[in-house]
Amino acid sequence: MTAFAPPARTGPPPAATREARGGVLPWLAVPALVIFVGFGVIPLIGVLFLSFTSWDGLGEIHLSGLTSWRAVLADPGLPHALWVTFLVMAASWAFQTPASILIGVFLAGRQRYRAVLAVVFFIPLLLSQAAIAIAYKALLDPNFGLGAGLHIDLLSQDWLGRPVLAFSTVIFVVSWQFIPFHSLIYQGGARQIPDSMYEAAELDGAGRVRKFFSITLPQLKYTIITSSTLMVVGSLTFFDLIFVLTAGGPGDATRVLALDMYKRGFQANLMGPASAIAVILVLVGLALALLLRRLGGRNPDASQLEGA
Amino acid sequence: MSVTQTTKREPTATSGTHRRPQGRSGERPNWLGAAVSWLWLAVVIVPIYWIVITSFKAQSTYYASNPLAPPSEPTLANYKMVIESDFPLYFLNSLIVTIGAVVPAVAVAFMAAYAIVRGGAGRFLRGVNSLFLMGLAIPLQATIIPVYLIIIRLHLYDSLMGLILPSIAFAIPLSVLVLSNFIRDVPKELFESMRLDGASEVTTLWRLAFPLTRPAVVTVTIYNALTIWNGFLLPLILTQSPDKRTLPLALWSFQGQFSVNVPAVLASVVLTSLPILILYVVGRRQLLSGLTAGFSK
Structure with a gap:
């Protein structure tokens, strides 16, 4: 490990700090910077560059101007992938958020149930998306899965073979994995709401529902923003799960942007168009992050308390 | 963990200040x-x-x-079958990649976080900090094609090292953010007294900042380890030969091969998840705080 070698003594720091003895400090950031630039920043610039080239993933890379972009933008596959990505984002948000808030607030409140609930509840978070997708594929199999074994027709449908069902299944499996995570975030947020606010509301005669909507929800505002940001930006990267579960199918019913990028790049060997999709993915991600930050009005990572 | 908590419901007025709002009196x-x-x-x-x-x-x-x-x-026939189809090797690969990426990632992230907190006024370190913050907002999967190109050009394609390097890079932004939040909480006086004792920055980092922020280091380590252990996209794209597979990828190809044998496929799912589940049983609280690292502080 290069960690504790003192590179500091050997040369001048790359930039002067205002601290007199700050000479060592910038050097400490250099290893992280080098690796992050090498495999984070350069690829980010590289993907923009590659979107103006044609490359099959093996041979030479040729500059090809706007060819890739023209191909991608003219392809009806792009609006479709954008639409599916948006649907996945919206549906997984709409399903997970109310459930996570309810569960999180509940878990924050009652010691008795919590210990029992918590142990199993969080297991889905620990499993790899590949493992979850594989298990669900077996579980949902119309012939050999759980529904077929129980002889319940309602459960033994062709879950992954029909567009709407496959889409719903993806949303369900995503929620299965992530509702515990978001509940955990809401649990943390709900615990920071001071008792005094509820007591004051009780004195004013507010009931449970009223307190939930007048205190809990508004106080959870920043938690909601944090959780929603993670859900929304995270939904752009649901690659593993969808790739293993449906591979984008049936047809292209669940072909989200990330999958579209992979299929164009690594299956059709069209790295130029795939890079253009990647650029779009980055732009969508950045736009969403900025939008949600704007909605929050300030840094959502900061204290989640307001007016306490 | 907190199971020792009694189940009686106390009115908050008598409970300590750290008490939860649970059991407000007269609550339905x-x-x-x-x-x-x-x-x-x-x-x-x-x-x-x-x-x-x-x-x-x-x-x-x-x-x-x-x-x-x-x-x-x-x-146990299914488990036997899974183990006999090279799972120990994939397990070892996963272990090498996870440890090989997490240890350096946390080490360099800690040094960077320390530098950012202690010398954050400098222009260079401020720039470094904003660069890492930007990295948080970008879906890193989108950079996978150039990463693939770089790994090929470095002749690291189809090697465990080729998986380790990008994994370190992807782990850095969040690690630096979380660690610097915690280093910032170390009282300034302690740094000052170290300085008066003539300690260098490296000594201060190692003797003061590191021990005082150990819980955060554990948290970040766990979070990164879990992410890398479960990683699927990098091995899918950056490896080719079966003997370089990590567990999630092996699981996927095993499933492709034996999809008819549902019990065996599920045994492979259980086996690959087992190490994490054991860790979960051992240190549930640490693991959960690791999962929400940086989001619920």
Whole structure:
């Protein structure tokens, strides 16, 4: 490990700090910077560059101007992938958020149930998306899965073979994995709401529902923003799960942007168009992050308390 | 963990200041929350239960038996079959990649976080900090094609090292953010007294900042380890030969090969998840705080 070698003594720091003895400090950031630039920043610039080239993933890379972009933008596959990505984002948000808030607030409140609930509840978070997708594929199999074994027709449908069902299944499996995570975030947020606010509301005669909507929800505002940001930006990267579960199918019913990028790049060997999709993915991600930050009005990572 | 908590409901007025608002006096139970929580618990448990019991069933009896009944004659044959198809090797690969990426990632992130907190006024370090913050907002999967190109050009394609390097880079932004938040909480006076004692920055980092922020280091380590252990995209794209596979990828190809043998596929799912589940049992609280690192502070 290069960690504790003192590179500091050997040369001048790359930039002067205002601290007199700050000479060592910038050097400490250099290893992280080098690796992050090498495999984070350069690829980010590289993907923009590659979107103006044609490359099959093996041979030479040729500059090809706007060819890739023209191909991608003219392809009806792009609006479709954008639409599916948006649907996945919206549906997984709409399903997970109310459930996570309810569960999180509940878990924050009652010691008795919590210990029992918590142990199993969080297991889905620990499993790899590949493992979850594989298990669900077996579980949902119309012939050999759980529904077929129980002889319940309602459960033994062709879950992954029909567009709407496959889409719903993806949303369900995503929620299965992530509702515990978001509940955990809401649990943390709900615990920071001071008792005094509820007591004051009780004195004013507010009931449970009223307190939930007048205190809990508004106080959870920043938690909601944090959780929603993670859900929304995270939904752009649901690659593993969808790739293993449906591979984008049936047809292209669940072909989200990330999958579209992979299929164009690594299956059709069209790295130029795939890079253009990647650029779009980055732009969508950045736009969403900025939008949600704007909605929050300030840094959502900061204290989640307001007016306490 | 906090199971020792008594179940009696105290009015908050008499409880300590750190007490939770639970059990406000005269409160009716939160039926809706309870119903949704228990329902979702069932939704979580049933598939897990099914996976585990099915993995102990023989393939021949699987189709005939009630899928939710425990196996009448539990068998380890599926596990034997999975282990014999090179899973120990994939396990080792996963272990090498995870340790090989997490240890350097946390070390360099800690040094960077220390530098950013201690020398954050400098222009260079401010720039470094904003660069890492930007990295948080970008879906790093989108950079996978250039990463693939770079790994090929470095002649690291189809090697574990080729998986380790990008994994370190992807882990850095969040690690630096979380660690610097914690280093910032170390009282300034302590740094000052170290300085008066003539300690260098490296000594201060190692002797003061590191021990005082150890819980955060553990948290970040766990979070990164879990992410890398479960990683699928990098091995999918950056490796080719079977002997370089990590567990999630091996799982996927195993499933492709034996998809008819549901019990064996599920045994492979259980086996690959087992190390994490054992860790979970050992250190549940640390693991959970690791999962929400930086989001629920």
